[in-house]
Amino acid sequence: MATYASSAPEQTGIWSWITTVDHKRIGTMYLFTALFFFLFGGLEAGLIRLQLAQPNQAIISAEMYNQLFTMHGTTMVFLAVMPLSAAFFNYLIPLQIGARDVAFPRLNAFSYWVYLLGAVFITFPIFFHVAPNGGWFGYAPLTTNQFSPGANIDFWVMGLQILGISSLAAAFNFITTIINMRAPGMTLMRMPMFTWMSFVVQFLLILAFPAITIALVFLLFDRFFGTSFYDIAKGADPLLWQHLFWVFGHPEVYILILPAFGLVSEILPTFSKKALFGYNVMVYSGIMIGFLGFGVWAHHMFAVGMGAVADTLFSMATMLIAIPTGVKIFNWIATLWGGQIRFVAAMKFAIGLVGLFTIGGISGVMHSSPPADLQQTDTYFVVAHFHYVLFGGSMMGIFGGIYFYFPKMFGRYMDEALGTWHFWLTFIAMNLTFFPMHFSGLLGMPRRIYTYDAGQGWEKFNLASSLGTLLLIIATAIFVINFLKSRKGGLPAPQDAWGAATLEWSIPSPPPEYNFARIPIVTSRSPLWDIKHPEMSSGAAHADADPVQVASANAVPMREETEHHTAAELGIPMPLNTVKPLLTALGIVIMFSGLMFIHLDHFALAMAVSLSGAALLIGSLYAWLFSPLE
Amino acid sequence: MPGKHLRRLPTALVVAVAALALAACGDQYPNSTFTHLTDLNTATDALWNRLLLFGTVVFVFVEVLLLVTIFKFRQRPGSPAPKQVHGNAVLEITWTAIPALILVMIAIPTVKTIFKTQAKAATGSLQVEVIGHQWWWEFRYPELGVTTANELYIPAGRTVNFALKTKDVLHSFWTPNLGGKRDLISNKTNYLWYTPNADIADQVFNGFCTEYCGSSHANMRFHVYTVSEGDFGKWVDHQKTAALGSPVAATPVMAASMPGMPGMAGMKHDAKVAAAPASNMAADSGYVFPLNKIPAHAIPSTPLPTGEREVKFDDTLLPNGNAVAGRELITSMANLGKAPCLTCHIVKGEMTMMGLTDDAASGPNLTHFGTRHTLAGGIYASDAKILARWLKNARMMKPGSIMPTLGTGELDPQSGKKLAAGLDDRQIADIVAYLMTLK
Incomplete structure (x- = not known):
């Protein structure tokens, strides 16, 4: 198996990770960090379900519960699912498009460090019982000084601002990468579906994050500098926050789900040995979902009294989104139809997404009808809905993606038996946890309550949800064991671990630092099948015969002579490791942290901390910009 | 063997759905949204039924199709290489058009219901x-x-x-x-x-x-x-009307219950009789929703807090609470520091601090407090023992409560400090007695 392993001298040691600008290493760090926060958010959910297992319990105080549910949502959205997607963006996009790295490798490192430091900033207060407690949606005016005088909301406002910087920097980076760095012959319509969906997501990020940034800047100015954007005593309209938040918040839903759709669109064809059904339509429906996603935000606000006309318009726009989403489901099933389906763990999770996301989609249509939604909104029915979308959708897709790409990342397979246990336990547990919430919601149970009275008809649904959560924790523990064990002890994987069609499988596992010794030339959507399984890609569109391309029909660098060389030996210039992006990120976080002291009435200290943060930011940015990349 | 799992799956699903369906029929669901008790809910439920119908049809169709597909096309030894298909315009148009049609069928009643339920309320409502x-x-x-x-x-x-x-x-x-x-x-x-x-x-x-x-x-x-x-x-x-405890109505009450026997039961009786000449309307104790018609699910059963949040109170004092003394406590300017009830609450007929109006009052109007069946935002049943603890330390009884901690020596969980000078248990029992007379 040694022939498959990369023999490029491995950079080792913690310093090599701290200073790395290699998109694969950064992707790996995203993966580990985001998995850690996924577990952390899961434990928060475990405590929430412990408290709600029975009526009238007092295991957790109201104040702690409110911090837990706020942080569960914030953690899962911003610290777990988004960065898990980012792990795949980082690791896969350059490999899928035949590039040696992202367009701005150092900016990429910067994005990661900002994410990590921002995540720590927003998470550590829970250990001191001062975690954010205004809900992940942070509705004004509850989040203003008048009603939330403590530091809790300060951590939230600044934490999200910091995390937003990370997402925006990464999004610009990936857009530039995808537009400029595709291998010759890889037209947009030959890009792998994961890269396509990621491409759409980056646009959603750069268009959606400014809205929440504005909302947060207003709130930050209200809280620290006495403005009155949300000050109801001065006549503010608190719906300003809701509109700004949901203009971000609804596209955010697609930011969370489209990468999983992309992963599933890679997994399903591979394990049914069939090309993705209706590639063009899959691309267009992804773009359509992203586009329509900006026109439906107010369906989160049907209860605020916008009036019949606005309700109608947002309702109709929301229903429209069901169409491209339905198309995706049917195209996936059509991909499976007529295939030879291999039920490896990755495939089970991918099929799980198709089955479970459908349920979330159907309850989504139920919400799109405002009169019905008024009975459902802010009840457990909504909690059921979006967990089918985010757990049954995003997380199933991400788990599938991890099983699928683990051999590429670590050169070894994850254990299939444990993977099967993980899948079935997760599948049963997630239905046991979230399906009963449909009932408790429609039978009158509001959301975000730390306790409920006995005799309300909700006991058994809540008990089922809590038992399901326990089972989910067990299932996830199996996954963690499998993940950690397989990194060193799994079966060795060849470079083309599963017989897939795309470029990332044409290079060693794990890939050498330069990815491709020779940049491949692409003539179709399934370059690897062209070479290894021409019968599987013969019917697909190919580029016209062109002397260069024909000569390079096997230009995809599968040959072994390219595998045992370092970048230097091959004459490939690689970006230099640098710690400056980390220092720049640290400068930003310190600058924000300084503001915390204003609320503690230490103005001088606040200025000192903020200004030293700013100095570090400017200094390291200056050093960064004037140091050579390679 | 994945195939084995898959064969079990439908059975498991049927069992699970059947169990849930059974569970859903076996019990009472006092807060169900599926009622036809108002015109609004009747309209909503009709819409919901349509959503549920189409939702179920789509759910069954997609899931069955998915299960059939993965069963039928599972890899078997020796099966031929799959035929490569890259799309099918007719199929793809079909599964775009059919969902669109279903959505139209949902959209039409949705829009009708929106405009019907959000019209202006009829005059005279x-x-x-x-x-x-x-x-x-x-x-x-x-x-x-x-x-x-x-x-x-x-x-x-x-x-x-x-x-x-x-x-x-x-x-x-x-x-x-x-x-x-x-x-x-x-x-x-x-x-x-x-x-x-x-x-x-x-x-x-x-x-x-x-x-x-x-x-x-x-x-x-x-x-x-x-x-x-x-x-x-x-x-x-x-x-x-003003409460029976108000100056107009209550003066005779005070006289009647002055020495020795200010028990609550006697108080109520005396009040009714004595107040009659003062106010005709107050003479009729009015209509109060009868306690015996309230089903169990509508009687709050929040337990009293225990452990660190427990509020201890000497319940033996309650039967002897002196309503007159209680009234004195909450209305006298001299007690403002100890029991400033009327800076936040209105008891119509009692003198309020600085002419408090409904708009300015930050606490609930207590005029007919004694006719209410619940306390503290509907989380406790109205009961002297609970009310006494509520007055003593509301912030332990209800997290974050704006109602201050009033009992001497009680820990205010919001400030983290013990209250040095407040009310003792006897005084609280007196206030309880007074509040319960506010019929």
Whole structure:
């Protein structure tokens, strides 16, 4: 198996990770960090379900519960699912498009460090019982000084601002990468579906994050500098926050789900040995979902009294989104139809997404009808809905993606038996946890309550949800064991671990630092099948015969002579490791942290901390910009 | 063998669905949204039924198709290489068009229902102002001059038009049995109306705040009593009046109960008789929703806090609480520092601090406190023992409560300090006795 392993001298040691600008290493760090926060958010959910297992319990105080549910949502959205997607963006996009790295490798490192430091900033207060407690949606005016005088909301406002910087920097980076760095012959319509969906997501990020940034800047100015954007005593309209938040918040839903759709669109064809059904339509429906996603935000606000006309318009726009989403489901099933389906763990999770996301989609249509939604909104029915979308959708897709790409990342397979246990336990547990919430919601149970009275008809649904959560924790523990064990002890994987069609499988596992010794030339959507399984890609569109391309029909660098060389030996210039992006990120976080002291009435200290943060930011940015990349 | 698992899957699903269906039929669901008790909920439920029907059809179709596909096309040894298909325009147009058609069939009744339910309420409907506070509900009947808290009386058969406002953060007004919710938005008035069916008099419905509003969001509940027109009229007539404990009505009460025997039962009886000449309307104790008609699910059963949050009180003092002394405690300027009740609460007929108005009062109007069945945002049953602990340390009884800690030596969980000078248990028992006379 040694022939498959990369023999490029491995950079080792913690310093090599701290200073790395290699998109694969950064992707790996995203993966580990985001998995850690996924577990952390899961434990928060475990405590929430412990408290709600029975009526009238007092295991957790109201104040702690409110911090837990706020942080569960914030953690899962911003610290777990988004960065898990980012792990795949980082690791896969350059490999899928035949590039040696992202367009701005150092900016990429910067994005990661900002994410990590921002995540720590927003998470550590829970250990001191001062975690954010205004809900992940942070509705004004509850989040203003008048009603939330403590530091809790300060951590939230600044934490999200910091995390937003990370997402925006990464999004610009990936857009530039995808537009400029595709291998010759890889037209947009030959890009792998994961890269396509990621491409759409980056646009959603750069268009959606400014809205929440504005909302947060207003709130930050209200809280620290006495403005009155949300000050109801001065006549503010608190719906300003809701509109700004949901203009971000609804596209955010697609930011969370489209990468999983992309992963599933890679997994399903591979394990049914069939090309993705209706590639063009899959691309267009992804773009359509992203586009329509900006026109439906107010369906989160049907209860605020916008009036019949606005309700109608947002309702109709929301229903429209069901169409491209339905198309995706049917195209996936059509991909499976007529295939030879291999039920490896990755495939089970991918099929799980198709089955479970459908349920979330159907309850989504139920919400799109405002009169019905008024009975459902802010009840457990909504909690059921979006967990089918985010757990049954995003997380199933991400788990599938991890099983699928683990051999590429670590050169070894994850254990299939444990993977099967993980899948079935997760599948049963997630239905046991979230399906009963449909009932408790429609039978009158509001959301975000730390306790409920006995005799309300909700006991058994809540008990089922809590038992399901326990089972989910067990299932996830199996996954963690499998993940950690397989990194060193799994079966060795060849470079083309599963017989897939795309470029990332044409290079060693794990890939050498330069990815491709020779940049491949692409003539179709399934370059690897062209070479290894021409019968599987013969019917697909190919580029016209062109002397260069024909000569390079096997230009995809599968040959072994390219595998045992370092970048230097091959004459490939690689970006230099640098710690400056980390220092720049640290400068930003310190600058924000300084503001915390204003609320503690230490103005001088606040200025000192903020200004030293700013100095570090400017200094390291200056050093960064004037140091050579390679 | 994955195939084995897959074969078990449908069975497991059937069992699971059957179990849930059975579970859903076996019990009482007092807060179900699937009722036809108002015109609003009847309209909503018709829409819901259509959504559920189409949803179920789509669900069954997609899941069965998926299961059949993965079963039929599972890899078998020796099966031929799959035929490569890259798309099919007819199929793809079909599965774009059919969902679109289904959505049209949902959209049409949706739009009709939106405009029907959000039309202006019919003229002549009963006007009720719902005002959200952290964490209790104020209900005002502006045309009738009645203000109450946490318990809403509405006549069955008449349209009620709720004007929804909030004093502080956002809240949302929801009675699942009676209709969909509507948010209370700062600096804005929202409206919601519905007509309870004429045949649902004498019923109680649970209500909840459904917009997260801070620490005690879970403890912001209310109850809706639907009563007959006649009972409603009687209730209004009585609620309009000053309380029996007020100076006009209460002077004889004080005399009657002065020495020795200020027990509550005797108090009530004396009050009725003695107050009669002072006010004709007060003479009739009015209509109060009868306790024996309240089902168990509408009687709050929140347990008293235990452990660190326990509030200890000497319950033996309660039967001997002196209402006159209690009244003295909450109305006398001399006690302002100890029991400043009337800086936040109104008891119509009692002198308030600085001429407190309904708009300025930050606590519930207590004028007819004794006619209410619940306490503290509908989370406790109205009971002397609970009320005593509430007065002693409300902040332990309800997290975040704005009602201050009043008992001497009690720990205020919000400041983390013990109250040095407050009320002792005997004084609290006196105030309890007084409040219970506010019929």
